[in-house]
Amino acid sequence: MRVKQKLLLTPGPSPIPPFIREALGRQIIHHRTDEFKEVLGRVSQSLKEIFFTSSPVLVLASSGTGAMEAAVSSFFSSQDKVIVIEGGKFGQRWKEIATRYGLDVVNYSIDWGSAPDPNYLKQLLESESKVKGILTTLCETSTGTVYDIESIGNLTRNREVILIVDAISGLGQDKLLTDEWGVDVVVAASQKGLMLPPGLSFISISKKAEEFLRRSNLPKYYFDLNLALKSYQKNDTPFTPSVSLILGLEASLNFIREEGIHNRWKKFSKLAKATQEAVKAMGLNLFSSRPSNSVTAVWAPSSIKSSQLVSKLRKEYGVSIAGGQGEFKDKIFRIAHMGAIDEDDLVVGFYFLEKVLKDLGYSLKLGSSIVKLEEVLYA
Amino acid sequence: MRVKQKLLLTPGPSPIPPFIREALGRQIIHHRTDEFKEVLGRVSQSLKEIFFTSSPVLVLASSGTGAMEAAVSSFFSSQDKVIVIEGGKFGQRWKEIATRYGLDVVNYSIDWGSAPDPNYLKQLLESESKVKGILTTLCETSTGTVYDIESIGNLTRNREVILIVDAISGLGQDKLLTDEWGVDVVVAASQKGLMLPPGLSFISISKKAEEFLRRSNLPKYYFDLNLALKSYQKNDTPFTPSVSLILGLEASLNFIREEGIHNRWKKFSKLAKATQEAVKAMGLNLFSSRPSNSVTAVWAPSSIKSSQLVSKLRKEYGVSIAGGQGEFKDKIFRIAHMGAIDEDDLVVGFYFLEKVLKDLGYSLKLGSSIVKLEEVLYA
Structure with missing residues (x-):
């Protein structure tokens, strides 16, 4: 594509x-x-x-x-x-x-x-x-x-x-x-x-x-x-x-x-929550025990190097997320929800993320993360 | 104006x-x-x-x-x-x-x-x-x-x-x-x-x-x-x-x-020369004994504070030149000829500079610097 x-x-x-x-x-x-x-x-x-x-x-x-x-x-x-x-x-x-x-x-x-x-x-x-x-x-x-x-x-x-x-x-x-x-x-x-x-x-x-x-x-x-x-x-x-x-x-x-800073905090709290739930809906696990409202870190499936996932997502679909750093370079990936990033961006991002995960052999029902995202976002 | x-x-x-x-x-x-x-x-x-x-x-x-x-x-x-x-x-x-x-x-x-x-x-x-x-x-x-x-x-x-x-x-x-x-x-x-x-x-x-x-x-x-x-x-x-x-x-x-770097050096050498001659044509003196091709420093007329000249030029005509620094703050002003500044900018700048000098009581024949500028620029 x-x-x-x-x-x-x-x-x-x-x-x-x-x-x-x-x-x-x-x-x-x-x-x-x-x-x-x-x-x-x-x-x-x-x-x-x-x-x-x-x-x-x-x-x-x-x-x-x-x-x-x-x-x-x-x-x-x-x-x-x-x-x-x-x-x-x-x-x-x-x-x-x-x-x-x-x-x-x-x-x-x-x-x-x-x-x-x-x-x-x-x-x-x-x-x-x-x-x-x-x-x-x-x-x-x-x-x-x-x-x-x-x-x-x-x-x-x-x-x-x-x-x-x-x-x-x-x-x-x-x-x-x-x-x-x-x-x-x-x-x-x-x-x-x-x-x-x-x-x-x-x-x-x-x-x-x-x-x-x-x-x-x-x-x-x-x-x-x-x-x-x-x-x-x-x-x-x-x-x-x-x-x-x-x-x-x-x-x-x-x-x-x-927009108001308190309103923005509330918005990003919701975007973060939605991201966390969407990740879990794909059967993946959060990396952090105290997740921030700015960026969500996720364990990649054990069969997939996160660096490969990040690279494929960027090259094939133009979606940039971050890999891990230090010893977690190939183990986790990170999705930001900060600044001007909004709910629509997350839905589009997860759509492509699901496609790439599936391409890389991870088994998931396409659309499952999006259903969950929207459930949290538009509750 | x-x-x-x-x-x-x-x-x-x-x-x-x-x-x-x-x-x-x-x-x-x-x-x-x-x-x-x-x-x-x-x-x-x-x-x-x-x-x-x-x-x-x-x-x-x-x-x-x-x-x-x-x-x-x-x-x-x-x-x-x-x-x-x-x-x-x-x-x-x-x-x-x-x-x-x-x-x-x-x-x-x-x-x-x-x-x-x-x-x-x-x-x-x-x-x-x-x-x-x-x-x-x-x-x-x-x-x-x-x-x-x-x-x-x-x-x-x-x-x-x-x-x-x-x-x-x-x-x-x-x-x-x-x-x-x-x-x-x-x-x-x-x-x-x-x-x-x-x-x-x-x-x-x-x-x-x-x-x-x-x-x-x-x-x-x-x-x-x-x-x-x-x-x-x-x-x-x-x-x-x-x-x-x-x-x-x-x-x-x-x-x-x-454009070519050598060509640009030649151009700025000419802009500098023209600026120096235009300054002298107004009866003013150069500050530097070894003037650069990037910026020309000029002694303000003894009756005029250069900071006042700079400020008036900016406020009334929108033309920004620099004043002096250190102990020469009120004594000299500086005109740049660098980057994207070209001959037309200098002509416009000197036109307004002459007006402000005259407004501040300095005696000069309006247009004298412009004639000299063009003489050097288009020789």
């Missing part, structure tokens, strides 16, 4: 709606003008709303990993002790970055697909002396698992410990109440729930984190959040911002505000 | 042609696919051509300063001695970054608007022991000055010293023969000669620089060129690339190749 239309169901990039693509293709404006500063001012305000914080949310010209590095190098000092929750590829990334900067990493390693236990974390905080930070993840993209950030926030709120959360894939789908939950730093990026191309990252900074920022002695320049925060007060950036993506961001944030 | 059409004559961002804006507004493609890897492969090849190097040219998701930092943190080790040529804002930036990373900076400070003396540099290399690198600039954007990189390359070629050149504003207009001149590392960015929005940066790495890269012990992650170089071999990137800007980049590079 000839691919008629491509469909992205990957946990980043997610599809870009036409009204955002229009903004991305506009003629450039100069970044040191009132015109651009006004855009940046409005965007900063809207970001605070979707981050649920009254603290500054900075916009960086980098992909999400850049903002993760900014968090490590801007808030800590050499040999500071931090707890990293490693339950997937992005927990590993925290560990790698913190190690590169010479932090003393206490690694809380959990099975991929599981979520950290707040009680264990509490013990860890009590037994380890002088922990300065916890680095963790809202939605661990590699496993489709959402962590209980609210409970972790309860542990750090009254300690001299800052809680740093990578919400790169979770923001916009998985509930996150930054201030209310006591999260000090939230890192996010453009190409997931915000429906933009990759290239922008975001980082929020609580008052408590600001104190850490002032004390930090690690080398940095481009990602020095002291510089970024100073410019932020004047709706400016220390280095040339990614202007076109920020014009697109404004379009995205206006759209999200109009 | 109502602004009918905006005109950007700033040394970054420069105007984006429609065929590039079309590419920027395309639907996103996934970056871990053959489709994208093929784009990256073609783009890498074209970048080598315009960098005049057979070495890898890496594409980073950051503005130009990010690539400058990558150069410092990836090629050097703590306390390495480097010579920085400080003759403007971007020489200062090298100094700031190198200082942040604990390098031993030998500062060769020159008057803003002048170019470094290769003979003095030679003496410096002979008198200072164990210099590991020279950090300098092709076109110092803040002063509109082009440096004699070829002569500096002759000094480093046979020494254990790498030559790192910030060509962010110069690339595409000011001649740069990376390999032939013995330049080890060239840093560039998207929003100048390449006619793109800001958000991409580039860095080339000679064989000699690769050895420095392997020895470097400074902390880094997002800008670790070891990781980037490893991915580069597979037409991949270690972290999510800025996909839409790279699609735009391909359109830009195809266009530049079609």
Whole structure:
């Protein structure tokens, strides 16, 4: 079959709606003008709303990993002790970055697909002396698992410990109440729930984190959040911002505000639930014990390599889903429901997924996942 | 007067042609696919051509300063001695970054608007022991000055010293023969000669620089060129690339190749010459003793603050030029001729510039700069 239309169901990039693509293709404006500063001012305000914080949310010209590095190098000092929750590829990334900067990493390693236990974390905080930070993840993209950030926030709120959360894939789908939950730093990026191309990252900074920022002695320049925060007060950036993506961001944030964030959380919760049930209706099993609303990870049938499934789906039908990462590369596949992905996309995606599974020798009744999807979606 | 059409004559961002804006507004493609890897492969090849190097040219998701930092943190080790040529804002930036990373900076400070003396540099290399690198600039954007990189390359070629050149504003207009001149590392960015929005940066790495890269012990992650170089071999990137800007980049590079780089150098040399003569025809003086082909810096009349001139020109006529930086903030203004800026843009720009100068009380015969512009342009 000839691919008629491509469909992205990957946990980043997610599809870009036409009204955002229009903004991305506009003629450039100069970044040191009132015109651009006004855009940046409005965007900063809207970001605070979707981050649920009254603290500054900075916009960086980098992909999400850049903002993760900014968090490590801007808030800590050499040999500071931090707890990293490693339950997937992005927990590993925290560990790698913190190690590169010479932090003393206490690694809380959990099975991929599981979520950290707040009680264990509490013990860890009590037994380890002088922990300065916890680095963790809202939605661990590699496993489709959402962590209980609210409970972790309860542990750090009254300690001299800052809680740093990578919400790169979770923001916009998985509930996150930054201030209310006591999260000090939230890192996010453009190409997931915000429906933009990759290239922008975001980082929020609580008052408590600001104190850490002032004390930090690690080398940095481009990602020095002291510089970024100073410019932020004047709706400016220390280095040339990614202007076109920020014009697109404004379009995205206006759209999200109009739909309402709570409404979107509800919608993605339903899309996630429908995806989970549809997967089970095909006789397959979920990978995660605490599935997120942003991406669903699924065990491939034991007879099928998930990488082959993903590749065939993309090449023959133009549908992109993600395979597994790390040791689960050939064992799981992941379907995203984030950003602009909607119920129709999921129905189309599952239609082709069923076809490919059948082609690869998996026995299932065609249409079974679609019946289940619609049952949940339109109940 | 109502602004009918905006005109950007700033040394970054420069105007984006429609065929590039079309590419920027395309639907996103996934970056871990053959489709994208093929784009990256073609783009890498074209970048080598315009960098005049057979070495890898890496594409980073950051503005130009990010690539400058990558150069410092990836090629050097703590306390390495480097010579920085400080003759403007971007020489200062090298100094700031190198200082942040604990390098031993030998500062060769020159008057803003002048170019470094290769003979003095030679003496410096002979008198200072164990210099590991020279950090300098092709076109110092803040002063509109082009440096004699070829002569500096002759000094480093046979020494254990790498030559790192910030060509962010110069690339595409000011001649740069990376390999032939013995330049080890060239840093560039998207929003100048390449006619793109800001958000991409580039860095080339000679064989000699690769050895420095392997020895470097400074902390880094997002800008670790070891990781980037490893991915580069597979037409991949270690972290999510800025996909839409790279699609735009391909359109830009195809266009530049079609016109021919030597032809473009010739064109910008003529635009620069015409701009210089037009400025003089208005009775004004050039700021630089070695003017670049990318941007022309001009002393404002002593009775006029250049910041006021720039602001009035933008607000009343929609024409953006740049003011001065640092201590020359109110003393000079700068007109860019780079990227997609052409002779017609300059004529329109000077028409409005004359009007504003006259409005501000400067005495000149209206049209005098335009006559001179056309004289040079259409000789």
